Amino acid sequence: MKLNLTSILALLMALLLAVPALAKEAVLKDARLWAGPDNTRVVFDISAPVEHSLFTLKNPGRIVIDVSNASVGKLMKSMSHSKGVVKAIRTATRKKTDVRIVLDLKHDVKMKSFLLKPHQNYGHRLVLDLENKSKAKVIKTVKTTNKNQRRDLIIAIDAGHGGEDPGASGYRGTKEKDVVMAIARRLERLITAQRGMRPVMIRTGDYYIGLRKRVEIARKNKADMYISIHADAFKDKRARGASVYALSQHGATTEAARWLAESENSSDYIGGVSLEDKDDLLTSVLLDLSMNGKVEASLELGDYVLSELRGIGRVHKRKVGQAGFVVLKAPDTPSILVETAFISNPKEEKKLLDSRHQTRMAKSILRGINRYFVHNSIPGTLLAQRQHVISKGENLGAIANKYQVSAQALRKHNSLSSNNIKVGDVLAIPGG
Numbered sequence: 001m002k003l004n005l006t007s008i009l010a011l012l013m014a015l016l017l018a019v020p021a022l023a024k025e026a027v028l029k030d031a032r033l034w035a036g037p038d039n040t041r042v043v044f045d046i047s048a049p050v051e052h053s054l055f056t057l058k059n060p061g062r063i064v065i066d067v068s069n070a071s072v073g074k075l076m077k078s079m080s081h082s083k084g085v086v087k088a089i090r091t092a093t094r095k096k097t098d099v100r101i102v103l104d105l106k107h108d109v110k111m112k113s114f115l116l117k118p119h120q121n122y123g124h125r126l127v128l129d130l131e132n133k134s135k136a137k138v139i140k141t142v143k144t145t146n147k148n149q150r151r152d153l154i155i156a157i158d159a160g161h162g163g164e165d166p167g168a169s170g171y172r173g174t175k176e177k178d179v180v181m182a183i184a185r186r187l188e189r190l191i192t193a194q195r196g197m198r199p200v201m202i203r204t205g206d207y208y209i210g211l212r213k214r215v216e217i218a219r220k221n222k223a224d225m226y227i228s229i230h231a232d233a234f235k236d237k238r239a240r241g242a243s244v245y246a247l248s249q250h251g252a253t254t255e256a257a258r259w260l261a262e263s264e265n266s267s268d269y270i271g272g273v274s275l276e277d278k279d280d281l282l283t284s285v286l287l288d289l290s291m292n293g294k295v296e297a298s299l300e301l302g303d304y305v306l307s308e309l310r311g312i313g314r315v316h317k318r319k320v321g322q323a324g325f326v327v328l329k330a331p332d333t334p335s336i337l338v339e340t341a342f343i344s345n346p347k348e349e350k351k352l353l354d355s356r357h358q359t360r361m362a363k364s365i366l367r368g369i370n371r372y373f374v375h376n377s378i379p380g381t382l383l384a385q386r387q388h389v390i391s392k393g394e395n396l397g398a399i400a401n402k403y404q405v406s407a408q409a410l411r412k413h414n415s416l417s418s419n420n421i422k423v424g425d426v427l428a429i430p431g432g
Contacts, residue, residue: 003341026050026124028091029073030101033083034163036207040084042103043164044126046070052126054113061105065113065128069101079266085109085130092175098106108133118216150382153373155191156223159184159201160230163208168233170349176231177206179352181389183340184229186362194366195414196382196428211326218330224378225301226335227365228327231352232316233344240348241316242361243339244306246298247329248322295322297334305336305368308424312360313351316342338365374426390421402427 027047027220034041051068074090081089087104096101096209109130116125159181161167167176184201193198199222202214232243302320309315316339328335340361341348351357370389377384388399396419400407406417413430421427 012123024048025097026067026070027073028067028070028076028101030075030079031089032164033081033086034207035084035205036163036209037204038132040086040109040130040132041129041163041207042081042086042089042128044101044128045122046124046126049115049117049124050126052113054111056111061108063103063105063109063111063128063130065101065103065126066094067099067126069097069099072099085132101258103128105130124367150380150384152196153225153378153381153383154198154200154221154223155369156202156218156221156226156333157184157187157191158218158226158228159203160228160327162203162206162209165208168231168343170343170352171237171346172349174343174349174353176233176343179343179358180229180340181206182293182355183358183361186359187227187229187365190362190366192413194426196426197369214327215330218333223330223333224381225369226328226330226333226367227371228325228335228336228337229365230339231264231341231343232339234342235344236277237345239316239342240345241314242306242309242341243316243321244302244309245323245325245328245337245339246302247295247335248324251314294334298328298336300376301334301368301372302336304371305338305365308364308368308371309338309361312357312364313341363424370424370426382428383426388427388429390423390425390427392423394421394423395419396421399427405430 001284004308027051029045029047031045032043034043050070052065054063054065056063071093076091085104085106090102090104092100092102110133111131112129114127116122116127118124160176161177163177163181165177167180168331169175174345188201190198191197200215200218200223203209214228215226232239299320299322306315320336325337328337343349343352367389373383373388374387377387386402386403390399395405396410396416400410400422409430410416410418410427414427
């Protein structure tokens with residue numbers, strides 16, 4: 001049988017049209033929900049990329065997602081999903097080849113969906129971000145003061161990772177996001193108890209915040225300092241010790257610092273940040289590793305913190321490292337990243353789970369912060385007065401004599417109920 005050119009073209013066209021029908025069906029395997037103070041994220045694990053559409057219904061409020069050429073896996077069918085603004089998730093087969101997902105809502109939301117490609121331990125994902133409409137976004141702000149009043153220093157505390165992004169994992173299965181939050185909470189309590197400072201937690205629970213969003217939260221809160229807390233990991237389980245890093249303007253100081261920065265910066269891909277609504281120029285800025293910041297101030301702060309960390313255990317590097325950490329790119333705030341230990345080292349993993357070690361770590365970070373502000377006071381703040389960092393062996397009477405004030409005046413000025421003082425605490429000296 002001979003085919004003319006027209007017949008051949010018709011046959012090729014028929015084959016091309018048949019290809020979509022032969023495409024592999026995607027399986028909706030599971031769903032995970034992460035609830036933050038302002039939004040709820042729903043992550044669907046899927047076996048392959050999918051085409052989807054969504055719309056909302058009212059009375060009661062629902063979101064409907066139609067997924068083409070897909071089926072529902074056993075795990076997804078058997079699980080109950082309820083968190084944040086989502087009351088329940090239901091699925092059903094539609095048109096024999098498609099899946100309809102219905103999210104029952106507690107109240108109205110703004111929504112956005114996007115697909116994520118496989119990255120590290122994650123496969124394809126369909127992500128749905130639900131922003132609360134009924135709850136205005138709460139951002140703690142510094143209270144305005146008159147010219148004669150002094151304000152607290154604002155310390156932004158960033159517990160790394162969270163939610164969809166667990167960070168590194170230890171031999172026992174310990175997740176980085178959990179232990180760094182525990183240390184961050186202890187640091188928060190210590191700062192709250194100290195006169196002249198106020199903490200701002202970047203994340204307050206187990207949910208993910210994009211790296212640039214973390215910086216934005218700190219800036220909206222008018223933070224004077226940014227402390228990002230993490231736990232390191234390496235393929236060699238013998239690696240151990242704490243490290244401190246600052247932003248680099250000219251590339252990483254070591255290959256290890258470069259690798260670590262790339263690992264931490266990939267959190268946006270793991271946690272799930274959509275770049276689809278940003279142009280190429282902005283996307284390059286989001287991932288750029290050379291934005292300027294207050295590098296000199298950050299290095300000084302890092303030196304003080306690293307020095308204090310030496311007092312409670314081994315440090316991995318003797319000097320503050322530098323690399324292009326996205327989360328340290330606030331242009332007007334001294335910012336450091338503290339790698340508290342190697343969670344990949346079984347002994348250090350055990351220490352990270354120890355509440356007493358967590359407290360020692362938080363106290364060391366705070367002592368480093370105090371030392372920085374003693375040498376770099378900010379006008380208009382309570383700690384811009386004359387200050388004294390208490391050293392080992394000192395007592396209140398000796399400190400009072402040094403500054404030619406009475407011990408009674410020193411107690412009253414610092415709201416002390418007795419002469420008992422602690423090493424590392426900062427005393428404001430009256431008359432400054």
